Amino acid sequence: MSMLYLDNAATTPVRPEVLEAMMPYLTRWFGNPSSHHTVGEAAAHALADARARVGRVLGMRAGDIVFTSGGTEANNLAVKGIAIAAKSLRAAKGAADAGHIVTTAIEHESIIESVDYLRRIHGFDVTRVAVDEGGRIDPAAVAAALRDDTLLVTFGYANNEVGTVQDVAAIAAVAHARGIPVHIDAVQAAGWLTLSADDLGADAVSIAGHKLGAPKGTGVLAVRGRIPLEPLLHGGGQERGRRSGTEDVAGAVGLATALELAERERVEASARVAALRDRFVDRVLAKVSSARLTGDPVHRLPGVASFTFAGTSGEAILLELERRGVVSSSGSACAAGSDEPSHVLVALGVPAEVAQTAVRFTFSHAQRESLEGVADAVAASVLAVQSGE
Numbered sequence: 001m002s003m004l005y006l007d008n009a010a011t012t013p014v015r016p017e018v019l020e021a022m023m024p025y026l027t028r029w030f031g032n033p034s035s036h037h038t039v040g041e042a043a044a045h046a047l048a049d050a051r052a053r054v055g056r057v058l059g060m061r062a063g064d065i066v067f068t069s070g071g072t073e074a075n076n077l078a079v080k081g082i083a084i085a086a087k088s089l090r091a092a093k094g095a096a097d098a099g100h101i102v103t104t105a106i107e108h109e110s111i112i113e114s115v116d117y118l119r120r121i122h123g124f125d126v127t128r129v130a131v132d133e134g135g136r137i138d139p140a141a142v143a144a145a146l147r148d149d150t151l152l153v154t155f156g157y158a159n160n161e162v163g164t165v166q167d168v169a170a171i172a173a174v175a176h177a178r179g180i181p182v183h184i185d186a187v188q189a190a191g192w193l194t195l196s197a198d199d200l201g202a203d204a205v206s207i208a209g210h211k212l213g214a215p216k217g218t219g220v221l222a223v224r225g226r227i228p229l230e231p232l233l234h235g236g237g238q239e240r241g242r243r244s245g246t247e248d249v250a251g252a253v254g255l256a257t258a259l260e261l262a263e264r265e266r267v268e269a270s271a272r273v274a275a276l277r278d279r280f281v282d283r284v285l286a287k288v289s290s291a292r293l294t295g296d297p298v299h300r301l302p303g304v305a306s307f308t309f310a311g312t313s314g315e316a317i318l319l320e321l322e323r324r325g326v327v328s329s330s331g332s333a334c335a336a337g338s339d340e341p342s343h344v345l346v347a348l349g350v351p352a353e354v355a356q357t358a359v360r361f362t363f364s365h366a367q368r369e370s371l372e373g374v375a376d377a378v379a380a381s382v383l384a385v386q387s388g389e
Contacts, residue, residue, distance in 0.1 A: 002325060003322075003326075004325055004374065005327045006327060007327055007329045008362045008363060008364045009160060009188060009211070009304060009360065009362035010362070011210045012210060012211060012212065012364060013213065014213060014214065014215055015257075015258060017257060017261060018213055021253050021257040022215075022253055022254040022257075023250075025043060025249045029042040029043055029046065029249075032246055033047045033247055033249055034238065043249045046249055046253055047247055047249050048062070050249075050255070051065045051067070051252070051256075053256040053257075053259070053260060054222070054255065057195060057259050057263050058196070058197055058222045059195070060205075060222045060224065063225055064223055065220060065222050066220065066221045066222070066223065066240075066242050066243050067219070067220060067251070067252045068219040068220060068221055069217050069218070069219060070208045070210070070216070070218065071185070071187035071206050071219050072110040072208075072219075073221075073232075074206035074207065074208070074220060075108065075111050075114060075185055075206050076114050077231075077243065078204045078206055078221050079115060079152065079154050079183065081223075081229040081230045081232060081242070082152050082183060082227060082228070082230075083099065083101055083118055083122075084118070084122065085229055086152065086228060087099040087151060089228060090151075097149040098125045099118075099122070099124045099125070099151050100125045100126070101118065101124055101126050101127070101150070101151065101152050101153075102126075102127050102146060102152070102153045103126065103127075103128055103129070103153070104129050104131055104137055104156075105130065105343065105347040106135055106156070106343070106347045107154075107155060108156060108160055108185055111155075111156070111185060112343075115154070129141045131347060132348075133349050134296030134297065134299070134348070135159055135162055135296055135344070135347075136166065136296055136299060137155060137166050137171060139167060139170040139171045139173070140174075142174055142175065143174040143177075146180060150178065150180050151180070152180065152181055153172075153175045153180055153181070153183070154182075155171070155185070156184065156185040156188070157184045157188070157189040158186075158188045158189040158192070158193065158300075158301050159295065159344060160187065161294075161295075161344040161345070161358075162295030162296075162348070163188070163295050163301035163304025164299060164300055165189070165299045165301060167299075168184055168200040169199065169200055172200065172201030172202060172203075173201060181203040181204065181227050182201065183203065183205075184202045184204070184205055186202075186206060186207055187211055188211065188304075190208075190211060190212055190259065191211070191212050191259075191262035191263070191265075191266060191269075191365065192269075192270050192301050193266075193270075193301070194266075195207075195263070197222070203223065204221060204223040204227065205221070205222045205223075206219070206220070206221055207220045207259070209251065209258060209259075212258040212259055213261065213262070214257070214258035214259075215254055217251060218248065218251040218255040219255070220255065233245055265365055269302075269365040271302075272367075273303050273365065273367050276363065276367055276369075276370065276371055277302060277303065277304070277371070279370070279371065280371035280372070281293055281305050283372055284305075284307060284378050284379070287375060287378075287379040290311055290382065291308075292309075292354075293305070293306070293307055294306045294307060294350065295348075302363075303362050303363040303364065303365075304361075304363075305360075305361045306360040307358070307378075308350060308354050308355065308357045308358050309382050310357060311357070311386065312382055313356070314356060314358050315330060316385045317359050317381050317382060318330060318359060320380075320382075320384050321359075321377060321378065321381045323381075324377040324380065324381060325377070326374055326377050326378075328359060329360050330358055330360065341356050342356075359378075361374070
């Protein structure tokens with residue numbers, strides 16, 4: 001039986017064009033980009049070219065691009081690096097305040113735990129702004145949370161579980177009015193939404209390659225040069241001292257290639273997949289009386305449709321779906337295996353017992369076929385779980 005993979009928010013297959021672009025730097029031009037010989041200099045040239053290509057997509061300078069091991073490291077470097085550097089600069093000028101960070105209750109674990117680390121170890125104060133029942137942040141609530149010692153506003157551009165998209169430009173505007181930098185986790189948004197830093201007003205942007213058709217273990221933190229950044233890794237001083245360690249040249253080339261391809265396809269793919277998603281959502285809601293769409297119904301990623309099915313088990317539905325040839329997930333892959341209800345759904349006001357019935361379907365840029373058959377499989381799977389078959 002063939003399988004239909006609908007868990008693209010967790011990871012995507014490596015695109016053939018990406019693998020082809022990477023191969024020379026895994027074979028012939030495998031050198032260390034810090035080595036001063038022909039093989040190393042070829043690698044260094046490829047790395048510089050990849051950095052410039054990523055910068056062009058993001059509307060930032062090549063020097064603003066820091067290659068990382070993925071979105072989690074990029075988020076850790078942004079949150080910890082910007083906050084600690086800012087607090088150190090304030091302390092050097094005589095400020096004795098704790099330092100303050102504004103975030104939300106629906107963030108990816110890499111932001112939640114980075115912020116919690118700063119609170120526990122470095123004494124920061126933290127404000128978690130509430131979201132509405134669709135997961136949207138009110139810019140006015142962010143403005144009200146800002147203080148004289150606020151050093152960073154950090155949040156996700158698009159939520160990884162329910163797909164809700166934030167008004168980044170409006171949130172950035174209220175932060176910048178107080179001179180506060182803004183970091184966005186754009187891991188899920190990349191390839192679907194604009195990443196232009198000028199349009200968004202973001203000062204730092206995190207991306208993961210494996211959401212775009214590049215390999216796992218590749219990522220980027222783009223951070224404007226005027227923003228001080230304390231490194232997490234120390235050693236050889238690579239990445240202009242912001243991230244020590246020999247760079248993964250092939251990975252950087254692959255990520256740059258995947259990002260360019262996704263940006264080239266973005267407008268057409270987003271419209272096409274959103275139309276398929278909407279028909280899928282309508283059919284699921286029509287055929288399954290217990291189904292409830294989670295996340296904002298309008299401001300959402302084209303490739304995400306997430307539901308709860310009260311009175312069932314999300315994990316049981318997933319098993320039934322896989323028996324019918326559909327692979328999906330219950331939410332964030334980073335929280336897989338946890339018995340706790342989704343913190344995102346709880347923050348949206350979903351009761352804990354209902355949150356545990358969640359199932360998330362996430363589509364790729366390549367999705368072209370009708371999803372009506374998948375909606376029918378969802379209905380059959382829910383019925384099977386309800387009847388105890």
